[in-house]
Amino acid sequence: MVREVVELDGHIIDSLILAKVLDLILAAGADYQVVDVEIGRTNVDSSRARLEITAPDDAVLSSLLEELQVHGANRLDAADASTVTTDRDGVFPPDFYATTNLATAVRINGEWRDVENPEMDCALVVLDDGRVRTVPLHRVRAGSPVVVGRDGIRVHAPSRPRGRSPFEFMASEVSSEKPKGTLIAEVAGRIRTAKDTGGRVLAVCGPAVIHTGAGPDVARLVRGGWVDVLFAGNGFATHDLESAVLGTSLGVSLEGGPPVEGGHANHLRVINEIRRHGSIAAAVDAGYVAAGVMYECVRGRVPFVLGGSVRDDGPLPDVVSDVVEAADAMRAALPGVTVALMLASTLHAIATGNLMPAWVETYCVDINQAVVTKLADRGSHQALGLVTDVGLFLRGLADQLCP
Amino acid sequence: MTALDWGGRYLMCRPEFFGVLYEINPWMHAEVRVDPEGAVEQWEGLVATLREAGAGIELQEPVAGLPDLVFTANAGIVNGAQFVPSRFRNVERQAETVHDVAWFSAHGYRVDGLPLEVHHEGAGDALPFGDVLVSGYRFRSDAASHAHLSRLTGAAVRSIELVDERLYHLDLTFCPLDGRRAMVAPLGWDRYGLAVLGALVPEPLLLEDEEALAFCANSVVVGTTVVMPGCPPRVGRVLEGWGFDVVVCPVGEFLKAGGGCRCLTLALDVDLGPRSP
Numbered sequence: 001m002v003r004e005v006v007e008l009d010g011h012i013i014d015s016l017i018l019a020k021v022l023d024l025i026l027a028a029g030a031d032y033q034v035v036d037v038e039i040g041r042t043n044v045d046s047s048r049a050r051l052e053i054t055a056p057d058d059a060v061l062s063s064l065l066e067e068l069q070v071h072g073a074n075r076l077d078a079a080d081a082s083t084v085t086t087d088r089d090g091v092f093p094p095d096f097y098a099t100t101n102l103a104t105a106v107r108i109n110g111e112w113r114d115v116e117n118p119e120m121d122c123a124l125v126v127l128d129d130g131r132v133r134t135v136p137l138h139r140v141r142a143g144s145p146v147v148v149g150r151d152g153i154r155v156h157a158p159s160r161p162r163g164r165s166p167f168e169f170m171a172s173e174v175s176s177e178k179p180k181g182t183l184i185a186e187v188a189g190r191i192r193t194a195k196d197t198g199g200r201v202l203a204v205c206g207p208a209v210i211h212t213g214a215g216p217d218v219a220r221l222v223r224g225g226w227v228d229v230l231f232a233g234n235g236f237a238t239h240d241l242e243s244a245v246l247g248t249s250l251g252v253s254l255e256g257g258p259p260v261e262g263g264h265a266n267h268l269r270v271i272n273e274i275r276r277h278g279s280i281a282a283a284v285d286a287g288y289v290a291a292g293v294m295y296e297c298v299r300g301r302v303p304f305v306l307g308g309s310v311r312d313d314g315p316l317p318d319v320v321s322d323v324v325e326a327a328d329a330m331r332a333a334l335p336g337v338t339v340a341l342m343l344a345s346t347l348h349a350i351a352t353g354n355l356m357p358a359w360v361e362t363y364c365v366d367i368n369q370a371v372v373t374k375l376a377d378r379g380s381h382q383a384l385g386l387v388t389d390v391g392l393f394l395r396g397l398a399d400q401l402c403p
Numbered sequence: 404m405t406a407l408d409w410g411g412r413y414l415m416c417r418p419e420f421f422g423v424l425y426e427i428n429p430w431m432h433a434e435v436r437v438d439p440e441g442a443v444e445q446w447e448g449l450v451a452t453l454r455e456a457g458a459g460i461e462l463q464e465p466v467a468g469l470p471d472l473v474f475t476a477n478a479g480i481v482n483g484a485q486f487v488p489s490r491f492r493n494v495e496r497q498a499e500t501v502h503d504v505a506w507f508s509a510h511g512y513r514v515d516g517l518p519l520e521v522h523h524e525g526a527g528d529a530l531p532f533g534d535v536l537v538s539g540y541r542f543r544s545d546a547a548s549h550a551h552l553s554r555l556t557g558a559a560v561r562s563i564e565l566v567d568e569r570l571y572h573l574d575l576t577f578c579p580l581d582g583r584r585a586m587v588a589p590l591g592w593d594r595y596g597l598a599v600l601g602a603l604v605p606e607p608l609l610l611e612d613e614e615a616l617a618f619c620a621n622s623v624v625v626g627t628t629v630v631m632p633g634c635p636p637r638v639g640r641v642l643e644g645w646g647f648d649v650v651v652c653p654v655g656e657f658l659k660a661g662g663g664c665r666c667l668t669l670a671l672d673v674d675l676g677p678r679s680p
Contacts, residue, residue, distance in 0.1 A: 010550030014535075014602075015562040016595040017546065043534070044559045046550055071564070072546030 001054050002061045002150065005035060006073040009048040013039060018049055021073050028064040030055035050076070059100050062155035081106045081152030083126055083145035090138050095148040096123040099134050100155055101358040101380070106132045107152035117335070118357035123147065136331075138324055180388055181396065187363055187386075188400035191226060191339055194361070199338030200228035202360075204352050205293070206345030208367075210239035210249045212391030215293055217398040218343075222296035224402040229333050230297055230304040231348055234312040234319045237294050237304075241274060241283075241316075242267045244292030271314035280318050305329045307348060331355055339363075342383070344390040346371050353380030365393045405582035409531065410624050412459040413668040414506070415450060418442045418473045419465035423660050427493045428571050430661035442656035446473070449630070449664060452652045456628035461671065463506050469499050474662045475669040476574060477527040478503035482556045482675040486512040489525040492543045515555050521548035526669055527572040532579045532603060535559045536675055539573030541566070558675035561603060563596040570615060574665045578620040580629065584608065584645060586622070586638075588615030608641050621663030632663035 012018040025032045035050040051073070055061035065075060084093035101120040105112040108130060115124060115132050122134035124147035132147075140146065147153065191201055209218060221227050239249045247253060251263025260266070277283040284290075284298040297304050307330065308321035320326040334355060342349035342364040349364060353375050356362070362383040364372045372385030386393060422437045450460055466472055478499070479488040486507040491497045504514055517523055522545045529538040529552070536558040540546040542565055549560045563573065570576045570591035578586040587600055588610045600607060610619050614635050622631040628648045631638075639649050654663055 010546075010553060010562065011535075011560045012562075014599070015549075015560070016599055017562050020564075020593075020595045044557065046553050070541060070546065072540075072549065072562070074547065 001056065002058055003052055003054050004061060004065060005050060005052050005076045006065070006068055007048065007050050007076055008071075008073045010046050010072060011040075012049060012072075013047050014043070017071055018047075021051070021068055021071055024067060024071070025051070025053055025064065028055070028067070029060055030064055058098070058150070058155070059102075062100065062102065066155070079151040080108060080110065081124075081126075081147045082149050084148045086140055086142055086144050086146055088142050090140060092123045092137065092140060093146050093148055097147045097149065097153060098122075099124060101356065101382075102155045103357065103359060105154045106147060107154075108132070112154065118359075119331075119355055121354065124153075136327075139328075180386070180392065183386055184393060184396040185400060187341075188397055190361060191397075191401065194339040195226070197338075198336075200336040201226060202229045202231065202334070202337045202340040202352070203227045204340065204342045204345050204348050205230065205232045205236045206343060206348065206390075207233075207235040207239050208344035209236060209390055209394065210243055210254075212344075212389060213254055214391040214394035215240050215243055215254075217391075217394040218293045219291070219296045220398045220402045221394075222293060222300055222302055224398075225300070226401050227302060229337065230293070230302060231307070231330055231333075231352055232304065232345070233307055233309060233348055234315040236345075237280070237306050237316055237318070238267050238271055238314070240292045240294050241280070241289055242270045244289050244295060245270050245273075268313060271316055275314065275317050278317060280316065303333055305333055307351065309347065327351065327355065341365065342375065343394065346374070349375055350378055350380075353378060353383065356380070358382045365390050406626050407579060407581055407624055409670050409673045410626070411457065412461070412671040413453060413623070414461050414463055414475045414478070414671055415446075415668055416463040416473045416475050417465050418446045418657075420467050420470055421465075421473045421657075421660075422470045424470050425495045427495055428661040429569050430658065432659075435659050437656050437659055445652075445654050445656055446667065449652050449654060449667060452630050452650055453623060453625060453668070456625035456630065456650070458623075458625045461510075463502070466499075466502055469496075469502070471496055471660065471662075472499050472502065473657070474527070474660075474666040476666045477525045477572075478669050479507070479525040480523075480529055480552065480556065480675075481512075481526070481669065481671055481673045482558070483673075484512055485556065486514050487517060487523075487525075487552065487555055488514060489527075490517050490519070490522045490548070491524060492522045517548055517551050517555070521545045521551060523548040523552060524572065526673075527574050527666065529560075530574060530577055530579055531558075531673055531675060532577075532585060533582065535561050535603065537561045537563060537573065537577060537603070539563050539565045539576070542568055542571040556675045561599050563599065564593050565591050566593050567591045571661070572666075575618060575621050575663075576615065578622050578624065578665065580608070580624055580642075580645070580647065586610055586620045588612075588620050590615045606645075608638065610638065611635075614638055618658060618663040621665040623664045623668050630664050632658065 031054045033052045035052050037049045039047045099122045104115040113132050119134045122136050125135045126145045243249050246266050248266050251266050252259050274283045280294050281298045289295050306319045307326035308319045340360050340362045364383045364385045369387045375383045421442050423431050488500050488504050524543040528544040538549050538560050549562045553560045567590050576588040576591035584606045585604045586608045590612045618632045622629050630650050630652050632654045634649050634651050642649050
């Protein structure tokens, strides 16, 4: 349980502002205790109320406080954040502040500093020049001042605009009932806007992208400059390369028809040849790979991170098989990303969601509603889900963006 | 019918430099051209209409580069001989304040400022009704400004949350007509605001959504004359049934910037109540 005291003043009784604030606290799943109330004696006198709010966790409290501020209820305390110096590598002080992925500010010497790289489940480290950065557990070094406790930390919940907004088209977070064409056109519009305003677009791809025959559509998007960075695993890259070299995906011809004789080993043979070349880029340069998503990434110098897992065949030489290193490589590729497309990927979508600030517009496309829900449950509340076939989605998106 | 005890004298500003030069509300589209002659013609029409209804008009000098200075309703809050200048939310309009303060100082008003950390956009977000000041918040004004406003002016404030960005100022959702009646746009208010209204206004004229979006509430009331940017038949029938004369005054050029008749005027004869300094 976390607590905070807020104060309200003005004509809060007759304006029903106090009633509204109390309702909002309960609606958010929090509770309150009235610390004191001074009610004005006449119609003209103003009133003042002090409430102690109790919330189940920091995320609920932060977003509630943000909402209450709109109605004039402000936090009473405004102390500096406290820090404790870590005494060993890879270990935070016991009372470290655990971050959310929301925009966060920390008060140091009376000044609010924005956290440069919001990421959930990290700690906040104050640098020598006063900047504040999130640092994951394994990267903290002995001697770093780490923010502890809750004082002097402000978290800005993403605004939930009412009325017309760019997201009105997806008023519900997960949608399987809406006309897909309109949704795809809206997503294409958001991608165009992001690119026009200097943002970068991230695509996170699962193997189903290739199985559904959408590889060429993703390749078109990469070739058209609509993808600035790609995250995937060994599976996606392998099936993309297999289809580019042999025309099959897991041994099944993408042109249709029965499984190819001996096809079950196709992907292993392709991995083997890429390993012989030393890297995907070397295989492209040598002409062994002449099409597909990975080919377009190499040709267009679009950075990609392939994160490994325990079930990988091979793996491809480009796969970062140390998962902690893979996450660090993904982190390093994220700055500037403003739109993320999670395409039929569970593992990599959740991993990416964990690393991204909440302000990144995230579209999760999956035939399985559970993936979208899982992403939100793991804290990536900003993700908007489209429950649909990823192949249809990507064909539509590529048609919109690369006519 | 007890006519309003204010609304007989207005501050206005000739639209010499008016245009849609930036976009700070959903009605503004920088690519939309304002017809400068049409704007002047409509504004002069409004001045003539208000004078004919018996109102006195005072003028503020237009300033190059401040297209929205014509919307004098947002200059601040007038309370007897006191003027509380606005603290604009949008940087595009903040430069207007120095000119507003200069006008009111030159005309003998005492100027009292709100604290720097709160926003409030003047009569655009605050209109007197009965013995209280109804004030909007969320899009342009902060709820936290209301307590300061009350301390400065002595007014009892009713805070109303505005919930539809198209109706971003209170004066697009609320228009006091007399001692018992007011036009109100439920589209723009939440249920708490509507409950406050129920206790405050004995006979409200609830505007349909299309009527609200046609800026019906952005009207100027001079005695028994209601000067409106447009008047749907139903609204006209109700107002006339109550004994008002409706005059429609086309202000289409200003609607392109999200402002109607009320936005172009600031009532100078407002007294906010028992404890006014």
